[in-house]
Amino acid sequence: MTDTPILEATGLGKRYRRSWALRDCSLSVPSGRVVALVGPNGAGKTTLLHLAVGLLTPNQGTVSVLGEAAGSGDALARIAFMAQDKPLYESFTVEEMLTFGRRMNPKWDNDFAVRRIASLDIPLKHRAGKLSGGQQAQVALTVALAKRPDLLVLDEPMANLDPLARHDVMRGLMEAVAETGMTVLLSSHVVSELENTCDWLIVLNGGRVQVSGDLDELLAGHRVLSGPAEAADALAARVSVIEDSRSERQATLFTRTGPVPLGPQWTDRPVNLEELVLAYLRKPEAAALPRPALAVS
Amino acid sequence: MYWLTWRQHRTQILMTLGYLVVIGAVLLVHGISADGLTGDALNERFVPVYEVVSWLPVLPVLFGTFWGAPVLAREFERGTHKLMWTQSATRWQWLAVKLGGLGLMVTVAGLAFGFMVTAWLNAFGDSHLAAAFGNSGLFAISGIAPAAWWLFGFMLGAAAGAMTRRTLPAIAVAIAVFALVFVGAFRSRENYGTPEAFDPASVSPAELQATLSDSLIVGKVPTGSVMQIIPGSHYWQFQWTEAGLLFAAALVLGGVAVFGALRRRV
Numbered sequence: 245m246t247d248t249p250i251l252e253a254t255g256l257g258k259r260y261r262r263s264w265a266l267r268d269c270s271l272s273v274p275s276g277r278v279v280a281l282v283g284p285n286g287a288g289k290t291t292l293l294h295l296a297v298g299l300l301t302p303n304q305g306t307v308s309v310l311g312e313a314a315g316s317g318d319a320l321a322r323i324a325f326m327a328q329d330k331p332l333y334e335s336f337t338v339e340e341m342l343t344f345g346r347r348m349n350p351k352w353d354n355d356f357a358v359r360r361i362a363s364l365d366i367p368l369k370h371r372a373g374k375l376s377g378g379q380q381a382q383v384a385l386t387v388a389l390a391k392r393p394d395l396l397v398l399d400e401p402m403a404n405l406d407p408l409a410r411h412d413v414m415r416g417l418m419e420a421v422a423e424t425g426m427t428v429l430l431s432s433h434v435v436s437e438l439e440n441t442c443d444w445l446i447v448l449n450g451g452r453v454q455v456s457g458d459l460d461e462l463l464a465g466h467r468v469l470s471g472p473a474e475a476a477d478a479l480a481a482r483v484s485v486i487e488d489s490r491s492e493r494q495a496t497l498f499t500r501t502g503p504v505p506l507g508p509q510w511t512d513r514p515v516n517l518e519e520l521v522l523a524y525l526r527k528p529e530a531a532a533l534p535r536p537a538l539a540v541s
Numbered sequence: 542m543y544w545l546t547w548r549q550h551r552t553q554i555l556m557t558l559g560y561l562v563v564i565g566a567v568l569l570v571h572g573i574s575a576d577g578l579t580g581d582a583l584n585e586r587f588v589p590v591y592e593v594v595s596w597l598p599v600l601p602v603l604f605g606t607f608w609g610a611p612v613l614a615r616e617f618e619r620g621t622h623k624l625m626w627t628q629s630a631t632r633w634q635w636l637a638v639k640l641g642g643l644g645l646m647v648t649v650a651g652l653a654f655g656f657m658v659t660a661w662l663n664a665f666g667d668s669h670l671a672a673a674f675g676n677s678g679l680f681a682i683s684g685i686a687p688a689a690w691w692l693f694g695f696m697l698g699a700a701a702g703a704m705t706r707r708t709l710p711a712i713a714v715a716i717a718v719f720a721l722v723f724v725g726a727f728r729s730r731e732n733y734g735t736p737e738a739f740d741p742a743s744v745s746p747a748e749l750q751a752t753l754s755d756s757l758i759v760g761k762v763p764t765g766s767v768m769q770i771i772p773g774s775h776y777w778q779f780q781w782t783e784a785g786l787l788f789a790a791a792l793v794l795g796g797v798a799v800f801g802a803l804r805r806r807v
Binding site: 298320321324325329332333334335336340344345347348349350384387 | 620
Protein backbone atom coordinates (compact mmCIF):
# COMPACT_ATOMS: atom_id res chain seq x y z
CA MET A 245 0.00 0.00 0.00
CA THR A 246 1.13 3.53 -0.68
CA ASP A 247 0.95 6.33 1.80
CA THR A 248 -0.64 8.67 -0.73
CA PRO A 249 -3.68 10.17 0.96
CA ILE A 250 -6.90 9.15 -0.74
CA LEU A 251 -8.11 12.71 -0.58
CA GLU A 252 -5.95 15.77 -0.20
CA ALA A 253 -6.98 19.40 -0.32
CA THR A 254 -4.57 22.33 -0.16
CA GLY A 255 -5.73 25.89 0.37
CA LEU A 256 -9.02 24.95 -1.28
CA GLY A 257 -11.53 27.75 -1.84
CA LYS A 258 -14.79 28.07 -3.76
CA ARG A 259 -16.63 31.30 -4.28
CA TYR A 260 -20.21 31.74 -5.46
CA ARG A 261 -20.59 35.23 -6.83
CA ARG A 262 -19.30 37.37 -3.94
CA SER A 263 -19.34 35.01 -0.97
CA TRP A 264 -16.99 32.16 -0.22
CA ALA A 265 -18.73 28.82 0.31
CA LEU A 266 -15.42 27.25 1.26
CA ARG A 267 -12.19 28.95 2.10
CA ASP A 268 -8.62 28.04 2.85
CA CYS A 269 -9.50 24.41 3.31
CA SER A 270 -6.58 22.03 3.75
CA LEU A 271 -7.02 18.44 4.76
CA SER A 272 -5.66 15.03 4.12
CA VAL A 273 -7.59 11.78 4.52
CA PRO A 274 -5.75 8.45 4.68
CA SER A 275 -7.00 5.41 2.74
CA GLY A 276 -9.43 2.90 4.13
CA ARG A 277 -11.35 5.23 6.41
CA VAL A 278 -15.01 5.95 6.82
CA VAL A 279 -14.98 9.70 7.02
CA ALA A 280 -17.81 11.73 8.49
CA LEU A 281 -18.09 15.28 7.22
CA VAL A 282 -20.30 17.17 9.63
CA GLY A 283 -21.33 20.76 10.03
CA PRO A 284 -24.43 22.95 10.14
CA ASN A 285 -26.49 23.68 7.05
CA GLY A 286 -24.64 26.02 4.74
CA ALA A 287 -21.24 25.12 6.18
CA GLY A 288 -19.93 24.17 2.73
CA LYS A 289 -20.22 20.38 3.02
CA THR A 290 -21.83 19.86 -0.37
CA THR A 291 -19.40 22.31 -1.96
CA LEU A 292 -16.44 20.37 -0.55
CA LEU A 293 -17.87 17.06 -1.78
CA HIS A 294 -18.60 18.47 -5.24
CA LEU A 295 -15.04 19.75 -5.42
CA ALA A 296 -13.71 16.35 -4.36
CA VAL A 297 -15.56 14.54 -7.16
CA GLY A 298 -14.81 17.19 -9.77
CA LEU A 299 -18.33 18.52 -10.24
CA LEU A 300 -17.02 21.94 -9.24
CA THR A 301 -13.66 23.52 -9.93
CA PRO A 302 -12.03 25.47 -7.12
CA ASN A 303 -11.35 29.20 -7.27
CA GLN A 304 -8.32 28.66 -5.06
CA GLY A 305 -6.06 25.78 -4.15
CA THR A 306 -6.19 22.18 -5.29
CA VAL A 307 -7.92 18.93 -4.42
CA SER A 308 -6.74 15.51 -5.51
CA VAL A 309 -7.83 11.88 -5.27
CA LEU A 310 -4.90 9.49 -4.86
CA GLY A 311 -2.66 12.18 -6.32
CA GLU A 312 -4.82 12.76 -9.42
CA ALA A 313 -6.54 16.12 -9.82
CA ALA A 314 -10.22 15.82 -8.96
CA GLY A 315 -12.39 15.72 -12.06
CA SER A 316 -9.64 14.35 -14.32
CA GLY A 317 -10.31 11.12 -16.16
CA ASP A 318 -8.00 9.17 -13.84
CA ALA A 319 -9.66 10.55 -10.74
CA LEU A 320 -13.17 9.96 -12.12
CA ALA A 321 -12.43 6.27 -12.63
CA ARG A 322 -11.55 5.96 -8.93
CA ILE A 323 -14.45 7.75 -7.31
CA ALA A 324 -18.16 7.21 -7.11
CA PHE A 325 -20.61 9.81 -5.98
CA MET A 326 -24.17 9.78 -4.74
CA ALA A 327 -25.70 13.23 -4.69
CA GLN A 328 -28.14 14.28 -2.00
CA ASP A 329 -31.20 13.88 -4.23
CA LYS A 330 -29.93 10.41 -5.31
CA PRO A 331 -30.57 11.05 -9.00
CA LEU A 332 -31.51 8.16 -11.29
CA TYR A 333 -32.83 8.23 -14.83
CA GLU A 334 -36.48 7.97 -13.89
CA SER A 335 -37.68 6.36 -17.10
CA PHE A 336 -35.00 3.64 -16.93
CA THR A 337 -35.78 0.28 -15.41
CA VAL A 338 -33.55 -0.89 -12.58
CA GLU A 339 -31.93 -3.27 -15.06
CA GLU A 340 -31.22 -0.37 -17.41
CA MET A 341 -29.66 1.60 -14.56
CA LEU A 342 -27.25 -1.30 -14.12
CA THR A 343 -26.61 -1.36 -17.88
CA PHE A 344 -25.86 2.35 -17.62
CA GLY A 345 -23.28 1.68 -14.90
CA ARG A 346 -21.75 -1.22 -16.84
CA ARG A 347 -21.37 0.79 -20.02
CA MET A 348 -19.98 3.85 -18.28
CA ASN A 349 -17.39 2.16 -16.11
CA PRO A 350 -14.60 -0.23 -17.09
CA LYS A 351 -14.24 -1.71 -13.58
CA TRP A 352 -17.99 -2.32 -13.19
CA ASP A 353 -18.83 -5.42 -11.13
CA ASN A 354 -22.06 -6.63 -12.67
CA ASP A 355 -22.36 -9.83 -10.59
CA PHE A 356 -22.15 -7.76 -7.45
CA ALA A 357 -24.75 -5.27 -8.72
CA VAL A 358 -27.24 -7.95 -9.76
CA ARG A 359 -26.73 -9.88 -6.52
CA ARG A 360 -27.19 -6.77 -4.41
CA ILE A 361 -30.40 -5.73 -6.19
CA ALA A 362 -31.75 -9.28 -5.87
CA SER A 363 -30.93 -9.46 -2.16
CA LEU A 364 -32.83 -6.22 -1.64
CA ASP A 365 -35.90 -7.65 -3.41
CA ILE A 366 -35.97 -4.80 -5.89
CA PRO A 367 -37.58 -5.94 -9.15
CA LEU A 368 -35.21 -5.45 -12.11
CA LYS A 369 -38.03 -4.61 -14.51
CA HIS A 370 -39.49 -1.77 -12.44
CA ARG A 371 -38.91 1.80 -13.54
CA ALA A 372 -36.51 3.64 -11.28
CA GLY A 373 -38.91 6.57 -10.97
CA LYS A 374 -41.64 4.33 -9.56
CA LEU A 375 -39.57 2.84 -6.73
CA SER A 376 -39.93 3.97 -3.12
CA GLY A 377 -37.45 6.51 -1.77
CA GLY A 378 -35.56 3.81 0.10
CA GLN A 379 -35.35 1.59 -2.96
CA GLN A 380 -34.19 4.48 -5.11
CA ALA A 381 -31.45 5.18 -2.59
CA GLN A 382 -30.47 1.50 -2.68
CA VAL A 383 -30.32 1.45 -6.49
CA ALA A 384 -28.27 4.66 -6.51
CA LEU A 385 -25.95 3.17 -3.89
CA THR A 386 -25.64 -0.06 -5.89
CA VAL A 387 -24.68 1.87 -9.03
CA ALA A 388 -22.05 3.71 -6.97
CA LEU A 389 -20.70 0.57 -5.24
CA ALA A 390 -20.55 -1.62 -8.36
CA LYS A 391 -18.27 0.94 -9.98
CA ARG A 392 -15.73 -0.43 -7.46
CA PRO A 393 -14.39 2.99 -6.50
CA ASP A 394 -11.43 3.61 -4.23
CA LEU A 395 -13.29 6.56 -2.79
CA LEU A 396 -17.05 6.60 -2.38
CA VAL A 397 -18.50 10.05 -1.74
CA LEU A 398 -22.04 10.32 -0.37
CA ASP A 399 -23.81 13.60 0.18
CA GLU A 400 -26.33 13.26 3.02
CA PRO A 401 -27.07 9.62 2.21
CA MET A 402 -29.60 9.41 5.03
CA ALA A 403 -31.59 12.49 4.08
CA ASN A 404 -35.22 11.91 3.04
CA LEU A 405 -35.18 8.29 4.21
CA ASP A 406 -37.40 6.73 6.84
CA PRO A 407 -35.64 5.15 9.85
CA LEU A 408 -35.87 1.63 8.45
CA ALA A 409 -34.45 2.66 5.08
CA ARG A 410 -31.68 4.59 6.85
CA HIS A 411 -30.71 1.50 8.75
CA ASP A 412 -30.77 -0.68 5.61
CA VAL A 413 -28.75 1.78 3.54
CA MET A 414 -26.17 2.21 6.27
CA ARG A 415 -25.86 -1.54 6.81
CA GLY A 416 -25.46 -2.14 3.08
CA LEU A 417 -22.79 0.51 2.98
CA MET A 418 -20.88 -0.96 5.90
CA GLU A 419 -21.01 -4.47 4.40
CA ALA A 420 -19.51 -3.14 1.18
CA VAL A 421 -16.81 -1.30 3.10
CA ALA A 422 -15.92 -4.45 5.02
CA GLU A 423 -15.79 -6.39 1.75
CA THR A 424 -13.67 -4.01 -0.31
CA GLY A 425 -11.80 -1.77 2.10
CA MET A 426 -12.68 1.32 0.12
CA THR A 427 -12.68 4.77 1.63
CA VAL A 428 -16.03 6.39 2.26
CA LEU A 429 -16.58 10.11 2.68
CA LEU A 430 -20.09 10.96 3.76
CA SER A 431 -21.66 14.16 4.93
CA SER A 432 -24.40 14.47 7.47
CA HIS A 433 -25.86 16.96 9.85
CA VAL A 434 -27.24 14.24 12.04
CA VAL A 435 -24.23 13.43 14.17
CA SER A 436 -25.73 10.66 16.25
CA GLU A 437 -26.04 8.19 13.38
CA LEU A 438 -22.33 8.38 12.62
CA GLU A 439 -20.88 7.36 15.97
CA ASN A 440 -20.65 3.64 15.31
CA THR A 441 -19.80 3.77 11.64
CA CYS A 442 -17.14 6.40 11.14
CA ASP A 443 -13.50 6.45 12.17
CA TRP A 444 -12.40 9.82 10.84
CA LEU A 445 -14.08 13.13 11.55
CA ILE A 446 -14.08 16.38 9.64
CA VAL A 447 -16.00 19.31 11.10
CA LEU A 448 -16.77 22.07 8.66
CA ASN A 449 -18.15 25.38 9.89
CA GLY A 450 -18.74 28.58 7.99
CA GLY A 451 -16.70 27.36 5.03
CA ARG A 452 -13.64 26.45 7.10
CA VAL A 453 -12.31 23.16 8.38
CA GLN A 454 -12.38 23.17 12.17
CA VAL A 455 -11.55 19.57 12.98
CA SER A 456 -9.98 16.83 10.92
CA GLY A 457 -8.60 13.69 12.47
CA ASP A 458 -8.91 10.10 13.61
CA LEU A 459 -12.10 9.82 15.60
CA ASP A 460 -10.66 7.70 18.44
CA GLU A 461 -7.71 10.05 18.82
CA LEU A 462 -10.02 13.04 18.84
CA LEU A 463 -12.27 11.47 21.47
CA ALA A 464 -9.26 10.48 23.58
CA GLY A 465 -7.80 13.95 23.19
CA HIS A 466 -10.74 15.81 24.70
CA ARG A 467 -12.12 15.82 28.21
CA VAL A 468 -14.90 17.47 30.13
CA LEU A 469 -13.57 18.79 33.44
CA SER A 470 -15.94 19.89 36.19
CA GLY A 471 -15.05 21.58 39.45
CA PRO A 472 -15.38 24.69 41.57
CA ALA A 473 -15.75 27.95 39.65
CA GLU A 474 -13.14 29.80 41.70
CA ALA A 475 -10.40 27.35 40.69
CA ALA A 476 -11.38 27.24 37.03
CA ASP A 477 -9.19 30.10 35.83
CA ALA A 478 -6.06 28.47 37.19
CA LEU A 479 -6.91 25.23 35.41
CA ALA A 480 -7.95 26.98 32.19
CA ALA A 481 -4.49 28.53 32.05
CA ARG A 482 -2.91 25.05 31.99
CA VAL A 483 -5.08 23.32 29.35
CA SER A 484 -6.63 24.31 26.03
CA VAL A 485 -10.28 25.12 26.68
CA ILE A 486 -12.73 24.83 23.82
CA GLU A 487 -15.85 25.64 25.75
CA ASP A 488 -16.17 27.16 29.18
CA SER A 489 -19.55 27.18 30.90
CA ARG A 490 -19.81 28.39 34.46
CA SER A 491 -22.54 28.79 36.98
CA GLU A 492 -22.01 30.65 40.23
CA ARG A 493 -20.13 27.82 41.88
CA GLN A 494 -19.59 25.18 39.26
CA ALA A 495 -17.40 25.31 36.14
CA THR A 496 -17.57 22.86 33.25
CA LEU A 497 -14.68 23.03 30.85
CA PHE A 498 -14.64 21.26 27.51
CA THR A 499 -10.93 20.88 26.96
CA ARG A 500 -8.57 19.60 24.38
CA THR A 501 -6.23 17.62 26.51
CA GLY A 502 -5.08 14.16 27.41
CA PRO A 503 -5.16 13.01 31.04
CA VAL A 504 -4.20 15.90 33.31
CA PRO A 505 -3.41 15.87 37.04
CA LEU A 506 -6.41 17.38 38.79
CA GLY A 507 -7.15 18.56 42.27
CA PRO A 508 -9.52 16.49 44.42
CA GLN A 509 -12.43 18.84 43.81
CA TRP A 510 -12.28 18.17 40.08
CA THR A 511 -13.83 15.35 38.10
CA ASP A 512 -13.18 14.51 34.51
CA ARG A 513 -14.96 12.35 31.98
CA PRO A 514 -14.43 11.48 28.32
CA VAL A 515 -16.49 13.13 25.61
CA ASN A 516 -18.73 11.58 22.98
CA LEU A 517 -18.93 12.46 19.32
CA GLU A 518 -21.96 14.70 19.59
CA GLU A 519 -20.44 16.76 22.43
CA LEU A 520 -17.21 17.08 20.51
CA VAL A 521 -18.93 18.33 17.37
CA LEU A 522 -21.22 20.71 19.23
CA ALA A 523 -18.41 22.17 21.31
CA TYR A 524 -16.43 23.06 18.20
CA LEU A 525 -19.42 24.33 16.26
CA ARG A 526 -20.22 26.73 19.11
CA LYS A 527 -16.67 28.08 18.98
CA PRO A 528 -15.91 28.69 15.31
CA GLU A 529 -12.49 30.12 16.15
CA ALA A 530 -11.32 26.90 17.82
CA ALA A 531 -9.67 24.24 15.69
CA ALA A 532 -8.25 20.75 16.07
CA LEU A 533 -6.18 20.04 13.03
CA PRO A 534 -3.05 18.04 12.47
CA ARG A 535 0.00 20.23 12.34
CA PRO A 536 0.76 21.29 8.78
CA ALA A 537 2.72 18.59 7.00
CA LEU A 538 6.27 19.41 6.02
CA ALA A 539 6.96 20.19 2.41
CA VAL A 540 5.68 17.36 0.24
CA SER A 541 8.56 15.42 -1.21
CA MET B 542 -22.35 6.43 -24.21
CA TYR B 543 -24.08 5.61 -27.49
CA TRP B 544 -26.33 3.21 -25.65
CA LEU B 545 -27.21 5.88 -23.09
CA THR B 546 -28.01 8.47 -25.75
CA TRP B 547 -30.13 5.97 -27.64
CA ARG B 548 -31.94 4.83 -24.48
CA GLN B 549 -32.65 8.39 -23.38
CA HIS B 550 -33.83 9.68 -26.72
CA ARG B 551 -35.23 6.64 -28.48
CA THR B 552 -38.79 8.00 -28.21
CA GLN B 553 -37.91 11.10 -30.20
CA ILE B 554 -35.78 9.13 -32.65
CA LEU B 555 -38.49 6.53 -33.35
CA MET B 556 -41.25 9.14 -33.55
CA THR B 557 -39.25 11.17 -36.05
CA LEU B 558 -38.52 8.06 -38.08
CA GLY B 559 -42.21 7.15 -38.00
CA TYR B 560 -43.31 10.58 -39.19
CA LEU B 561 -40.70 10.52 -41.96
CA VAL B 562 -42.02 7.18 -43.17
CA VAL B 563 -45.61 8.44 -43.11
CA ILE B 564 -44.76 11.70 -44.91
CA GLY B 565 -42.64 9.79 -47.41
CA ALA B 566 -45.44 7.30 -48.12
CA VAL B 567 -48.04 10.04 -48.58
CA LEU B 568 -45.77 12.04 -50.88
CA LEU B 569 -44.84 8.94 -52.85
CA VAL B 570 -48.44 7.82 -53.42
CA HIS B 571 -49.49 11.36 -54.21
CA GLY B 572 -46.59 11.85 -56.61
CA ILE B 573 -47.38 8.60 -58.45
CA SER B 574 -51.02 9.63 -58.74
CA ALA B 575 -49.94 12.76 -60.62
CA ASP B 576 -48.61 10.67 -63.46
CA GLY B 577 -50.27 11.57 -66.72
CA LEU B 578 -52.17 14.58 -65.39
CA THR B 579 -51.70 18.01 -66.97
CA GLY B 580 -52.97 21.54 -66.69
CA ASP B 581 -55.78 22.27 -64.24
CA ALA B 582 -56.23 18.59 -63.36
CA LEU B 583 -52.61 18.48 -62.23
CA ASN B 584 -53.02 21.66 -60.19
CA GLU B 585 -56.19 20.35 -58.58
CA ARG B 586 -54.45 17.12 -57.62
CA PHE B 587 -51.51 19.07 -56.15
CA VAL B 588 -53.40 21.49 -53.94
CA PRO B 589 -54.92 19.30 -51.15
CA VAL B 590 -51.59 17.77 -50.14
CA TYR B 591 -49.77 21.05 -50.72
CA GLU B 592 -52.06 22.73 -48.19
CA VAL B 593 -50.78 20.34 -45.53
CA VAL B 594 -47.18 20.33 -46.69
CA SER B 595 -47.06 24.13 -46.68
CA TRP B 596 -47.10 23.96 -42.87
CA LEU B 597 -43.95 21.88 -42.71
CA PRO B 598 -41.44 24.77 -42.77
CA VAL B 599 -42.21 25.18 -39.05
CA LEU B 600 -40.98 21.62 -38.32
CA PRO B 601 -37.57 22.87 -37.08
CA VAL B 602 -39.26 24.41 -34.05
CA LEU B 603 -40.41 20.91 -33.08
CA PHE B 604 -36.80 19.76 -33.18
CA GLY B 605 -35.99 22.67 -30.91
CA THR B 606 -38.70 21.82 -28.41
CA PHE B 607 -38.79 18.02 -28.45
CA TRP B 608 -35.18 17.15 -29.28
CA GLY B 609 -33.07 20.16 -28.36
CA ALA B 610 -34.62 21.74 -25.28
CA PRO B 611 -34.75 18.58 -23.11
CA VAL B 612 -31.42 17.13 -24.22
CA LEU B 613 -29.41 19.03 -21.60
CA ALA B 614 -32.06 20.89 -19.58
CA ARG B 615 -33.74 17.69 -18.39
CA GLU B 616 -30.46 16.39 -16.99
CA PHE B 617 -29.91 19.57 -15.01
CA GLU B 618 -33.54 19.64 -13.92
CA ARG B 619 -33.47 16.09 -12.57
CA GLY B 620 -29.91 16.28 -11.25
CA THR B 621 -28.86 13.33 -13.40
CA HIS B 622 -25.87 15.30 -14.68
CA LYS B 623 -24.35 14.77 -11.23
CA LEU B 624 -24.73 11.03 -11.78
CA MET B 625 -23.42 11.14 -15.35
CA TRP B 626 -20.47 13.41 -14.65
CA THR B 627 -19.15 11.16 -11.90
CA GLN B 628 -18.97 8.04 -14.07
CA SER B 629 -15.67 7.10 -15.69
CA ALA B 630 -16.25 9.10 -18.90
CA THR B 631 -15.52 12.81 -19.06
CA ARG B 632 -18.26 15.32 -19.67
CA TRP B 633 -16.66 16.24 -23.00
CA GLN B 634 -17.30 12.72 -24.28
CA TRP B 635 -20.83 12.90 -22.98
CA LEU B 636 -21.52 16.21 -24.72
CA ALA B 637 -19.85 15.09 -27.94
CA VAL B 638 -22.04 12.00 -28.22
CA LYS B 639 -25.23 13.70 -27.09
CA LEU B 640 -24.99 16.84 -29.23
CA GLY B 641 -22.92 15.34 -32.04
CA GLY B 642 -24.80 12.04 -32.32
CA LEU B 643 -28.28 13.50 -32.08
CA GLY B 644 -27.30 16.46 -34.28
CA LEU B 645 -26.09 14.05 -36.94
CA MET B 646 -29.36 12.09 -36.79
CA VAL B 647 -31.39 15.28 -37.12
CA THR B 648 -29.29 16.37 -40.11
CA VAL B 649 -29.62 13.02 -41.88
CA ALA B 650 -33.37 13.01 -41.22
CA GLY B 651 -33.57 16.54 -42.69
CA LEU B 652 -31.67 15.45 -45.78
CA ALA B 653 -34.02 12.51 -46.28
CA PHE B 654 -37.01 14.80 -45.85
CA GLY B 655 -35.63 17.36 -48.32
CA PHE B 656 -34.97 14.60 -50.83
CA MET B 657 -38.54 13.29 -50.51
CA VAL B 658 -40.07 16.75 -50.93
CA THR B 659 -37.87 17.48 -53.95
CA ALA B 660 -38.89 14.19 -55.59
CA TRP B 661 -42.54 14.94 -54.87
CA LEU B 662 -42.24 18.44 -56.40
CA ASN B 663 -40.56 16.95 -59.46
CA ALA B 664 -43.57 14.66 -59.94
CA PHE B 665 -45.64 17.84 -60.24
CA GLY B 666 -42.95 19.57 -62.29
CA ASP B 667 -45.42 20.64 -64.98
CA SER B 668 -47.53 22.59 -62.49
CA HIS B 669 -46.48 26.17 -61.85
CA LEU B 670 -47.70 25.66 -58.25
CA ALA B 671 -44.90 23.19 -57.56
CA ALA B 672 -42.09 25.64 -58.28
CA ALA B 673 -39.78 25.51 -55.26
CA PHE B 674 -37.86 28.70 -55.83
CA GLY B 675 -40.61 31.30 -55.96
CA ASN B 676 -42.44 29.77 -52.96
CA SER B 677 -40.53 30.56 -49.78
CA GLY B 678 -42.24 27.73 -47.90
CA LEU B 679 -41.39 25.09 -50.47
CA PHE B 680 -37.85 26.46 -50.73
CA ALA B 681 -37.31 25.82 -46.99
CA ILE B 682 -38.48 22.19 -47.13
CA SER B 683 -36.87 21.08 -50.40
CA GLY B 684 -33.26 20.41 -51.37
CA ILE B 685 -30.75 20.54 -48.50
CA ALA B 686 -32.34 23.46 -46.65
CA PRO B 687 -34.41 21.28 -44.26
CA ALA B 688 -31.28 19.51 -43.00
CA ALA B 689 -29.82 22.88 -42.02
CA TRP B 690 -33.11 24.16 -40.62
CA TRP B 691 -33.66 21.03 -38.49
CA LEU B 692 -30.12 21.03 -37.13
CA PHE B 693 -30.47 24.73 -36.39
CA GLY B 694 -33.71 24.07 -34.50
CA PHE B 695 -32.11 21.25 -32.51
CA MET B 696 -29.03 23.25 -31.54
CA LEU B 697 -31.17 26.27 -30.70
CA GLY B 698 -33.18 24.17 -28.25
CA ALA B 699 -30.04 22.56 -26.82
CA ALA B 700 -28.34 25.92 -26.31
CA ALA B 701 -31.46 27.40 -24.69
CA GLY B 702 -31.64 24.34 -22.43
CA ALA B 703 -27.99 24.58 -21.44
CA MET B 704 -28.31 28.25 -20.57
CA THR B 705 -31.66 28.14 -18.74
CA ARG B 706 -31.16 24.65 -17.27
CA ARG B 707 -34.93 24.18 -17.31
CA THR B 708 -36.91 22.50 -20.07
CA LEU B 709 -39.97 24.74 -20.13
CA PRO B 710 -38.16 28.11 -20.26
CA ALA B 711 -35.81 26.57 -22.83
CA ILE B 712 -38.81 25.67 -25.02
CA ALA B 713 -40.16 29.22 -24.69
CA VAL B 714 -36.80 30.76 -25.60
CA ALA B 715 -36.35 28.36 -28.53
CA ILE B 716 -39.80 29.15 -29.95
CA ALA B 717 -39.29 32.92 -29.63
CA VAL B 718 -35.83 32.90 -31.22
CA PHE B 719 -36.97 30.52 -33.95
CA ALA B 720 -39.92 32.76 -34.86
CA LEU B 721 -37.57 35.73 -35.28
CA VAL B 722 -35.04 33.77 -37.34
CA PHE B 723 -37.81 32.20 -39.44
CA VAL B 724 -39.31 35.54 -40.43
CA GLY B 725 -35.89 37.12 -40.84
CA ALA B 726 -34.63 34.31 -43.09
CA PHE B 727 -37.69 34.38 -45.31
CA ARG B 728 -37.38 38.14 -45.78
CA SER B 729 -33.65 38.29 -46.35
CA ARG B 730 -33.51 35.46 -48.86
CA GLU B 731 -33.62 37.81 -51.88
CA ASN B 732 -30.31 39.27 -50.73
CA TYR B 733 -28.43 36.01 -51.40
CA GLY B 734 -28.00 36.99 -55.08
CA THR B 735 -28.18 39.90 -57.49
CA PRO B 736 -31.51 40.45 -59.25
CA GLU B 737 -31.81 40.72 -63.02
CA ALA B 738 -34.05 42.94 -65.10
CA PHE B 739 -37.04 41.15 -66.62
CA ASP B 740 -39.57 42.68 -68.96
CA PRO B 741 -42.96 40.94 -68.63
CA ALA B 742 -43.92 42.16 -72.06
CA SER B 743 -41.09 40.21 -73.68
CA VAL B 744 -42.66 36.76 -73.15
CA SER B 745 -45.99 35.05 -73.75
CA PRO B 746 -48.57 35.01 -70.89
CA ALA B 747 -48.02 31.27 -70.24
CA GLU B 748 -44.27 31.70 -70.13
CA LEU B 749 -44.71 34.74 -67.89
CA GLN B 750 -46.63 32.73 -65.29
CA ALA B 751 -44.07 29.90 -65.37
CA THR B 752 -41.15 32.30 -65.02
CA LEU B 753 -42.62 34.41 -62.23
CA SER B 754 -43.83 31.48 -60.13
CA ASP B 755 -40.29 30.08 -60.14
CA SER B 756 -38.56 33.39 -59.45
CA LEU B 757 -37.99 35.69 -56.53
CA ILE B 758 -39.51 39.05 -57.33
CA VAL B 759 -37.44 41.81 -55.75
CA GLY B 760 -38.95 45.10 -54.68
CA LYS B 761 -42.22 46.64 -55.80
CA VAL B 762 -43.80 45.61 -59.10
CA PRO B 763 -44.88 48.61 -61.21
CA THR B 764 -47.42 47.16 -63.62
CA GLY B 765 -46.37 46.94 -67.20
CA SER B 766 -42.77 47.92 -66.69
CA VAL B 767 -39.46 46.13 -66.22
CA MET B 768 -39.21 44.02 -63.00
CA GLN B 769 -36.25 42.97 -60.90
CA ILE B 770 -36.30 39.16 -60.46
CA ILE B 771 -33.99 36.34 -59.46
CA PRO B 772 -34.78 33.43 -61.77
CA GLY B 773 -35.20 29.80 -60.67
CA SER B 774 -31.82 28.82 -62.07
CA HIS B 775 -30.30 30.22 -58.85
CA TYR B 776 -32.11 27.59 -56.77
CA TRP B 777 -29.05 25.57 -55.72
CA GLN B 778 -26.87 28.63 -55.14
CA PHE B 779 -29.55 29.93 -52.79
CA GLN B 780 -30.01 26.50 -51.15
CA TRP B 781 -26.31 26.31 -50.31
CA THR B 782 -26.22 29.89 -49.10
CA GLU B 783 -29.16 29.38 -46.76
CA ALA B 784 -27.89 25.99 -45.58
CA GLY B 785 -24.41 27.43 -45.02
CA LEU B 786 -25.72 30.30 -42.92
CA LEU B 787 -27.91 27.98 -40.85
CA PHE B 788 -25.17 25.38 -40.36
CA ALA B 789 -22.86 28.17 -39.18
CA ALA B 790 -25.54 29.39 -36.78
CA ALA B 791 -26.06 25.81 -35.57
CA LEU B 792 -22.33 25.50 -34.94
CA VAL B 793 -22.33 28.70 -32.88
CA LEU B 794 -25.38 27.49 -30.93
CA GLY B 795 -23.62 24.15 -30.35
CA GLY B 796 -20.75 26.13 -28.86
CA VAL B 797 -23.19 28.01 -26.64
CA ALA B 798 -24.70 24.69 -25.53
CA VAL B 799 -21.27 23.28 -24.63
CA PHE B 800 -20.30 26.46 -22.80
CA GLY B 801 -23.61 26.51 -20.93
CA ALA B 802 -23.33 22.87 -19.93
CA LEU B 803 -19.72 23.09 -18.76
CA ARG B 804 -20.08 26.26 -16.73
CA ARG B 805 -19.94 23.90 -13.77
CA ARG B 806 -22.76 25.46 -11.84
CA VAL B 807 -23.88 22.24 -10.18
